[in-house]
Amino acid sequence: MAGVLLWVICPTENASFATSSLLSLVPKSCSQERRYSKVCSRLKFSTGVFATASLSSVVANPPRSSEERVYEVVLKQAALVKEQKKERILDVIAGNDQSESMTRGDLLNEAYNRCGDVCAEYAKTFYLGTLLMTPERRRAVWAIYVWCRRTDELVDGPNASHITPKALDRWEQRLDDLFEGRPYDMYDAALSITVSKYPVDIQPFKDMINGMRMDLKKSRYKDFDELYLYCYYVAGTVGLMSVPVMGIAPDSKASTESVYSAALALGIANQLTNILRDVGEENAGWLVVVSARRGRIYLPQDELAQAGLSDEDIFKGKVTDKWRSFMRGQIKRARMFFDEAEKGVAELNAASRWPVWASLLLYKQILDAIEVNDYDNFTKRAYVGKAKKFASLPIAYGRALMLGSSKLAEPARS
Numbered sequence: 061m062a063g064v065l066l067w068v069i070c071p072t073e074n075a076s077f078a079t080s081s082l083l084s085l086v087p088k089s090c091s092q093e094r095r096y097s098k099v100c101s102r103l104k105f106s107t108g109v110f111a112t113a114s115l116s117s118v119v120a121n122p123p124r125s126s127e128e129r130v131y132e133v134v135l136k137q138a139a140l141v142k143e144q145k146k147e148r149i150l151d152v153i154a155g156n157d158q159s160e161s162m163t164r165g166d167l168l169n170e171a172y173n174r175c176g177d178v179c180a181e182y183a184k185t186f187y188l189g190t191l192l193m194t195p196e197r198r199r200a201v202w203a204i205y206v207w208c209r210r211t212d213e214l215v216d217g218p219n220a221s222h223i224t225p226k227a228l229d230r231w232e233q234r235l236d237d238l239f240e241g242r243p244y245d246m247y248d249a250a251l252s253i254t255v256s257k258y259p260v261d262i263q264p265f266k267d268m269i270n271g272m273r274m275d276l277k278k279s280r281y282k283d284f285d286e287l288y289l290y291c292y293y294v295a296g297t298v299g300l301m302s303v304p305v306m307g308i309a310p311d312s313k314a315s316t317e318s319v320y321s322a323a324l325a326l327g328i329a330n331q332l333t334n335i336l337r338d339v340g341e342e343n344a345g346w347l348v349v350v351s352a353r354r355g356r357i358y359l360p361q362d363e364l365a366q367a368g369l370s371d372e373d374i375f376k377g378k379v380t381d382k383w384r385s386f387m388r389g390q391i392k393r394a395r396m397f398f399d400e401a402e403k404g405v406a407e408l409n410a411a412s413r414w415p416v417w418a419s420l421l422l423y424k425q426i427l428d429a430i431e432v433n434d435y436d437n438f439t440k441r442a443y444v445g446k447a448k449k450f451a452s453l454p455i456a457y458g459r460a461l462m463l464g465s466s467k468l469a470e471p472a473r474s
């Protein structure tokens with residue numbers, strides 16, 4: 061299967077900057093001042109330093125941070141949902157809705173089934189969760205999953221050392237082509253149909269490729285704002301791609317933008333968790349495995365310095381009190397993004413809630429596992445054991461059932 065995939069080809073002085081970078085995650089419905097105070101408490105937890113910037117300077121002249129720039133993508137995606145909803149209703153009224161007959165082709169079924177196979181092989185639990193969705197939604201999510209997995213594999217797989225910016229440009233050209241209805245292979249064909257049926261914008265896909273470009277040339281992140289952008293590129297984008305397919309519950313009272321913000325937050329939370337779990341792996345120079353990502357430090361340099369830690373300390377991999385205290389702050393911040401995400405899950409279409417809860421709970425427990433390992437993420441891998449994984453599934457199911465207004469089962473539509 062891997063062969064198939066590989067075939068393709070704040071410290072105090074920065075407080076006002078970091079503060080504004082967090083503003084966009086606080087619901088826009090909050091007043092500026094309420095949003096500001098929520099952000100301040102987030103900053104306090106995340107960096108261990110209380111923001112001393114004056115309220116008036118931040119509110120009067122906010123610099124454009126990564127979070128603000130990313131929020132523009134959220135708004136664009138959300139607007140597309142409203143637009144396409146209208147268009148699709150018009151199509152149905154006019155009797156132009158041919159999508160059902162178009163997806164019935166044997167080749168297309170085969171393409172979708174292959175996406176399902178890849179998904180089942182690489183992400184078993186998630187695959188199980190998708191079985192609860194309607195067949196139409198399920199296969200659309202599989203198609204998105206496969207495209208993401210192939211993209212990630214370019215820079216993270218065994219051939220990663222051969223990947224050049226040019227190869228990523230070619231991958232992006234293929235993306236443009238499939239969005240215009242010219243797929244290159246079967247997996248692309250499945251995604252091509254998917255993006256024609258659901259209000260999925262190309263930007264998050266392009267941004268994931270941008271994340272891979274960033275990964276090729278960048279090995280240090282100056283501050284959380286830079287790291288946030290990277291996390292958006294490689295994981296927040298997944299949330300923005302998935303929600304249009306998973307769907308928002310018809311009786312949800314939440315704004316489309318807030319659901320997309322929650323989805324973005326889940327991607328960021330997952331990626332931050334991934335980073336904290338893999339600190340040792342990314343830097344273990346003594347590992348025999350030749351990793352293209354070796355030597356990269358996906359941690360905010362300013363926060364490391366503030367904790368009295370250097371790159372050298374990370375390469376040495378010794379768990380000290382300074383490291384424990386630094387990790388506590390990082391874990392706290394990741395949990396805040398999970399909390400932000402949880403608010404949005406109840407707004408999703410009933411049948412999509414379970415796989416999202418399941419993945420959220422499983423990923424969040426990795427943070428607990430780091431704590432259980434006494435913050436030794438250099439030599440111990442934080443993982444969630446089978447028993448805990450299984451126990452999470454009914455909990456996720458219960459939450460999907462209880463937290464949400466519409467009922468869990470959705471009538472099958474294809």
Ligand SMILES: CC(C)=CCC/C(C)=C/CC/C(C)=C/CC/C(C)=C/[C@@H]1[C@@H](COP(=O)(O)OP(=O)(O)O)[C@]1(C)CC/C=C(\C)CC/C=C(\C)CCC=C(C)C
Nearest residue numbers: 205208209212295298299302322323327330331404415419
């Ligand atoms: C239900 C669900 C989880 C749906 C998402 C399905 C989907 C399209 C997944 C694609 C995942 C993927 C292959 C991303 C490529 C980049 C990547 C690998 C990111 C990391 C994932 C973890 O994978 P892994 O542990 O295998 O990492 P390694 O390659 O081994 O390093 C990430 C950490 C990010 C994954 C991000 C998400 C799953 C975002 C989920 C958000 C939603 C589904 C939105 C939910 C909606 C609301 C309202 C909360």
Ligand SMILES: [Mn+2]
Nearest residue numbers: 212213216217
């Ligand atoms: Mn990866």
